[in-house]
Amino acid sequence: MNRLLRLTFAAAVLTIGLDQYRPVLGAVGNLSDVLFQGVFIVGAALWFLRLDAERLQRLLQVGRELEPLLWGGVLLTLGGAIASLQSSAPSASWQVTLKYFGTFCVWLPWATFAVERYLSANRACVLYVLGFCLIAVATLSDLLVGTRFGAMLVSTPVYEVNLESVAGVFRYGGPTGHPNTLGYVSMIGFLLCLSGIAREKWRRLTPWLAGLVPCGAVLLISGSRAAFVGLVVGSFVVLLLSGRAATPRLLGALLACVAAMWISLGVSDLPSDVNPVVRLAESFRPRRSFEADWQRRRDLDLSQRLLSQDPITGYGMEDIGTSTPPTKVAFSLPHYVVLQSWVAGGVLALFGTLWLYGATLWLAWKAVRQGRPWAVGLLATCVAFILTDMVHPGLNQRFKWFAVALLVATLRPVPLVAREGRFAAASVAGLGS
Secondary structure (H helix, E strand, O other): OHHHHHHHHHHHHHOOOOOOEOOOOHHHOOHHHHHHHHHHHHHHHHHHHOOOHHHHHHHHHHHHHOHHHHHHHHHHHHHHHHHHOOOOOHHHHHHHHHHHHHHHHHHHHHHHHHHHHHOOHHHHHHHHHHHHHHHHHHHHHHHHOOOOHHHHHEOOOOOOOOOOOHHHOOOOOHHHOOHHHHHHHHHHHHHHHHHHHHHOOHHHOHHHHHHHHHHHHHHHHHOOHHHHHHHHHHHHHHHHHOOHHHHHHHHHHHHHHHHHHHHHHHHHOOOOOOOHHHHHHHHOOOOOOOHHHHHHHHHHHHHHHHHHHOOOOOOOOOOOOOOOOOOOOOOOOOOOHHHHHHHHHHHHHHHHHHHHHHHHHHHHHHHHHOOOOOHHHHHHHHHHHHHHHOOOOOOOOHHHHHHHHHHHHHHOOOOHHHHHHHHHHHHHHHHHO
């Protein structure tokens, strides 16, 4: 049974980037969520059957490790609960509030606890990166070979494209269902592969370089400006914190990626509305031609008016995470997670969101200062996804927050028994030599 739980948990980590997987599961949830829930339910039942003082103490210890993040989830939940009392669609608002509670007060602590229970932190990180790289490879396969992973894995794909014309396919969602989600997934995969290049020796760079290429290519295919900015900032974090010895490798990899990007964009002759570099430059101009940008400007103006009327309690959480909001009170919530939390959940939800971001950066910096494995890449990932949340409406996407669970897992001290076992193995190897 324990082996089956390990395999199921590994499959959940590997598929965590399939955010919009629906064909078989329907409204139940995406594939990784169902696998996580299966491990959680079976594991919890077995855990309670064998409950003793040691196991209870271990659970309390995990709670203390995650206390900085748990307070953010509690504040978000309280803000959503208060806002639901005056919501125009209270049942939908309560549903989103419970989803936030489940993500930050149940799923995140349990995922952190389960990493060392079912996988080592290192193996979980490897599977995490591998899952994102496989999504990138599947997307490229759709475009170059003619497979249809995007259509097969997503029941309601956004941005339908003509895959027969490869040159015109930019803003494609692939197996994630939405081009922005695809951009964020490939951004995380790119940054973790880049940190692997910084961490490994020259002779062991091949797997990381092999992952870097498809993730970088798919980020361009997604056309996501936010993911593009997040990748640039995250790459700078990796370059800054990886040490001088890794600088030549990192600069070489980044320069090669920049050269490949300019060549690919130059030969493809893309129209300005899909070229990510042109779209990014347009974003900083006073007069922008993208309809999405004008719509977001209108949403921000409406947010300002709503907050001037009631900046404390919020208007309800019902319009979060849906393309067809049940009410028009909170309209199409702005593509800005912090402001969205304030409008929907009031001041408590605002503080909860800021608390989550602050605790994440503090834990990541703590891991870097202690020289923990994967810490630099995970810090870059957290910086990048927090930055992209400033222009994105989705706070509780689990593929982002699993990076935080991995951070806490890497901060966890190695148990004494494991340390003694490693010392004994090293001693035996030394005697044998």
